[in-house]
Amino acid sequence: MRINHDGVTKPKGFLACGRYTGLKNKRRDLAIVFSEVPANFAGVFTTNKVKAAPVLRNLEIREKGGKVQAVVVNSGNANACTGEQGLIDNQTMAQTVADTFNIDVDTVVTASTGVIGVPLPIDKIVEGIEKSSTFLTGDRQGAIDAASAIMTTDTVPKEVSAHFMIGDKEINIGAMAKGSGMIHPNMATMLAFVTTDLAISTELLQKAMSESTLDSYNMISVDGDTSTNDMVSIMANGMAGNEEITEENEDYEKFKEVLHVINMELAKMIVKDGEGATKLLEVKISGAKTKDDARKMCKSIINSSLVKTAFFGEDANWGRILCSMGYSGADLDPSGVSLEFKSRFGSIRVLEDGVPLDFNEEIASEVLKGSAIEVLITMKDGDASSIGWGCDMSYEYVRINGDYRS
Amino acid sequence: MRINHDGVTKPKGFLACGRYTGLKNKRRDLAIVFSEVPANFAGVFTTNKVKAAPVLRNLEIREKGGKVQAVVVNSGNANACTGEQGLIDNQTMAQTVADTFNIDVDTVVTASTGVIGVPLPIDKIVEGIEKSSTFLTGDRQGAIDAASAIMTTDTVPKEVSAHFMIGDKEINIGAMAKGSGMIHPNMATMLAFVTTDLAISTELLQKAMSESTLDSYNMISVDGDTSTNDMVSIMANGMAGNEEITEENEDYEKFKEVLHVINMELAKMIVKDGEGATKLLEVKISGAKTKDDARKMCKSIINSSLVKTAFFGEDANWGRILCSMGYSGADLDPSGVSLEFKSRFGSIRVLEDGVPLDFNEEIASEVLKGSAIEVLITMKDGDASSIGWGCDMSYEYVRINGDYRS
Numbered sequence: 001m002r003i004n005h006d007g008v009t010k011p012k013g014f015l016a017c018g019r020y021t022g023l024k025n026k027r028r029d030l031a032i033v034f035s036e037v038p039a040n041f042a043g044v045f046t047t048n049k050v051k052a053a054p055v056l057r058n059l060e061i062r063e064k065g066g067k068v069q070a071v072v073v074n075s076g077n078a079n080a081c082t083g084e085q086g087l088i089d090n091q092t093m094a095q096t097v098a099d100t101f102n103i104d105v106d107t108v109v110t111a112s113t114g115v116i117g118v119p120l121p122i123d124k125i126v127e128g129i130e131k132s133s134t135f136l137t138g139d140r141q142g143a144i145d146a147a148s149a150i151m152t153t154d155t156v157p158k159e160v161s162a163h164f165m166i167g168d169k170e171i172n173i174g175a176m177a178k179g180s181g182m183i184h185p186n187m188a189t190m191l192a193f194v195t196t197d198l199a200i201s202t203e204l205l206q207k208a209m210s211e212s213t214l215d216s217y218n219m220i221s222v223d224g225d226t227s228t229n230d231m232v233s234i235m236a237n238g239m240a241g242n243e244e245i246t247e248e249n250e251d252y253e254k255f256k257e258v259l260h261v262i263n264m265e266l267a268k269m270i271v272k273d274g275e276g277a278t279k280l281l282e283v284k285i286s287g288a289k290t291k292d293d294a295r296k297m298c299k300s301i302i303n304s305s306l307v308k309t310a311f312f313g314e315d316a317n318w319g320r321i322l323c324s325m326g327y328s329g330a331d332l333d334p335s336g337v338s339l340e341f342k343s344r345f346g347s348i349r350v351l352e353d354g355v356p357l358d359f360n361e362e363i364a365s366e367v368l369k370g371s372a373i374e375v376l377i378t379m380k381d382g383d384a385s386s387i388g389w390g391c392d393m394s395y396e397y398v399r400i401n402g403d404y405r406s
Numbered sequence: 407m408r409i410n411h412d413g414v415t416k417p418k419g420f421l422a423c424g425r426y427t428g429l430k431n432k433r434r435d436l437a438i439v440f441s442e443v444p445a446n447f448a449g450v451f452t453t454n455k456v457k458a459a460p461v462l463r464n465l466e467i468r469e470k471g472g473k474v475q476a477v478v479v480n481s482g483n484a485n486a487c488t489g490e491q492g493l494i495d496n497q498t499m500a501q502t503v504a505d506t507f508n509i510d511v512d513t514v515v516t517a518s519t520g521v522i523g524v525p526l527p528i529d530k531i532v533e534g535i536e537k538s539s540t541f542l543t544g545d546r547q548g549a550i551d552a553a554s555a556i557m558t559t560d561t562v563p564k565e566v567s568a569h570f571m572i573g574d575k576e577i578n579i580g581a582m583a584k585g586s587g588m589i590h591p592n593m594a595t596m597l598a599f600v601t602t603d604l605a606i607s608t609e610l611l612q613k614a615m616s617e618s619t620l621d622s623y624n625m626i627s628v629d630g631d632t633s634t635n636d637m638v639s640i641m642a643n644g645m646a647g648n649e650e651i652t653e654e655n656e657d658y659e660k661f662k663e664v665l666h667v668i669n670m671e672l673a674k675m676i677v678k679d680g681e682g683a684t685k686l687l688e689v690k691i692s693g694a695k696t697k698d699d700a701r702k703m704c705k706s707i708i709n710s711s712l713v714k715t716a717f718f719g720e721d722a723n724w725g726r727i728l729c730s731m732g733y734s735g736a737d738l739d740p741s742g743v744s745l746e747f748k749s750r751f752g753s754i755r756v757l758e759d760g761v762p763l764d765f766n767e768e769i770a771s772e773v774l775k776g777s778a779i780e781v782l783i784t785m786k787d788g789d790a791s792s793i794g795w796g797c798d799m800s801y802e803y804v805r806i807n808g809d810y811r812s
Contacts (some may be wrong), residue, residue: 319522
């Protein structure tokens with residue numbers, strides 16, 4: 001397995017483009033990912049009770065279990081809380097793709113991201129889609145344009161790819177994502193689009209994606225909010241030519257492993273580019289009672305505004321970490337907790353079996369200067385472990401979110 | 407009933423003082439509240455699994471159900487995550503009060519607030535307690551000194567009092583609280599100390615306080631973190647001379663009503679003085695399916711960093727409010743939600759039965775300039791309602807919490 005940063009056009013038979021339609025000021029705002037042949041489809045969607053129009057429609061598509069051939073995404077407007085008109089606009093968006101590329105409307109997946117509660121400027125989107133057909137390409141340009149077009153407050157496009165062998169067939173996986181604000185570990189936590197030329201049944205594609213999501217996208221947080229629009233999707237078009245995977249054999253395990261690496265990589269890229277983030281936090285808990293307890297504590301730590309601001313201030317305020325573990329809902333014995341901070345500048349142990357160590361604050365400050373910090377927590381409650389990714393909270397976070405719409 | 411801002415020394419037989427012991431730089435850091443006669447005691451404590459030493463000891467005192475005569479509080483150090491030594495130091499703190507005032511150690515309630523994980527400077531506290539005996543007074547000075555001594559990042563002391571009649575007896579209630587960071591609606595949410603000269607059984611005192619807490623301290627949030635040290639306590643010394651309340655009669659209801667007003671008032675004062683807060687938010691939900699759903703949605707809104715930063719930016723981004731209702735865990739039909747903002751500058755309706763209104767952004771901006779903003783939400787799921795209080799999130803919040811320990 002090799003990890004690269006090619007995007008959604010890396011697997012065979014996938015084309016993409018990113019266009020400017022005028023939803024966003026001076027930036028690309030419409031992405032289309034197209035498969036030359038119908039592909040199996042799987043998705044994981046937000047658990048928010050307030051679901052955006054595209055999420056509602058995609059849930060129906062997933063329910064039917066049919067193939068899909070295109071994904072169309074606009075940024076700049078979430079088409080959420082837009083009532084009946086939002087559903088109509090979303091259907092128009094899908095229909096326009098179907099008409100433009102001469103495919104069935106039920107094979108078109110839609111996604112939107114941006115401001116909530118403002119009617120979708122559907123005319124601009126329709127015009128954009130109609131004009132996009134000649135720009136679809138299977139090269140790097142198509143992928144990078146698409147990855148750029150789905151960005152909102154992201155500062156960099158996010159792409160990951162990998163390839164591996166099944167027999168003599170090379171299998172490729174490509175992916176792009178957008179993240180930034182509203183990233184929360186309560187479900188598929190942002191927009192991520194994965195493509196692969198693997199041949200695999202819809203059922204197993206869904207299983208692999210759902211399971212991987214639990215320990216990747218669901219273990220990151222920027223600000224604790226679960227969006228109305230979050231979704232992770234994958235299209236598998238089978239063009240690699242391998243024998244279709246229909247059971248959980250060795251090939252399935254191989255795919256699942258690579259897919260999980262891709263998802264974790266994207267998840268980390270999203271957190272690293274969190275709104276106003278200056279530091280990537282990687283929280284590793286071992287020795288927890290159950291996997292669920294371990295996940296809960298990891299999530300609670302990376303969600304705490306007090307922990308996040310302390311890291312922004314490069315302050316070794318480990319008490320806030322223990323505190324957030326305590327209110328996570330997880331079962332824990334505080335007297336068995338040990339805690340260490342680690343970065344490229346070194347490491348420092350601050351708590352041993354629940355007892356604070358008289359550590360050197362200067363060394364701690366030095367360690368916390370790192371732009372990527374590991375928080376290593378060992379416990380004595382059991383054998384379960386988990387990893388979560390978060391970022392610090394800065395002045396910039398407040399500035400961006402105090403003035404997002406204007 | 408009249409609401410005033412006298413503090414804990416207002417009820418008969420209560421004395422207090424606030425002293426400087428050197429835990430905090432140049433500010434008072436030790437408060438003692440003393441009842442001339444043993445008083446019935448009730449308390450509500452943090453649900454955080456990581457409990458500070460004083461919380462653990464107070465839980466035992468409440469469990470025993472005996473009377474208490476003094477509360478001693480230090481600020482500047484939380485005595486949380488301090489291991490075995492923390493328990494010993496906390497017991498020493500109680501024992502010193504017992505020795506100094508010649509009362510039983512089991513009648514001394516303790517509380518600490520401040521930085522977590524640093525050993526309590528117990529020598530300074532012991533010296534402070536020993537020197538404090540001559541400063542205990544039953545006048546305003548004692549109350550205000552005590553209220554000042556429990557502050558951490560609070561910018562103003564918080565005191566509320568009220569009196570009402572039972573027969574020909576005047577009953578007084580006094581209270582003080584500290585809040586600011588780490589205020590979260592997951593339980594008794596900060597430090598609050600209530601005194602009353604009412605005669606009432608311990609059982610009913612606990613019942614009234616527990617029930618009131620659900621809709622007062624538990625409905626506020628500054629940053630979503632539930633502290634290791636949160637507690638609300640009340641002492642009732644019976645010196646008003648009323649016949650002891652031992653059943654849920656009219657007198658009980660009268661007391662409960664006044665107590666709830668006191669608690670709500672303190673809760674609002676805490677939120678208003680949240681770290682870096684510039685605006686008080688009052689979220690009112692009606693028409694929810696159940697009381698629990700209504701509370702969940704109120705809490706979710708006031709906990710959302712995205713909602714809080716939007717208010718800081720005076721941005722009518724109501725979509726984030728609907729979004730946070732959606733992931734609150736409450737059952738809701740988004741298509742029945744209407745939303746209005748209101749302040750002393752006017753009001754503006756932005757959502758009607760789930761459909762966004764084409765509102766005037768200038769008027770909305772004007773309304774959101776208010777320092778106290780009501781968020782009025784009506785739903786069509788049922789008859790339940792709830793109110794929650796929060797504050798905006800500013801640059802100042804990040805500054806304070808990025809540099810709390812130093």
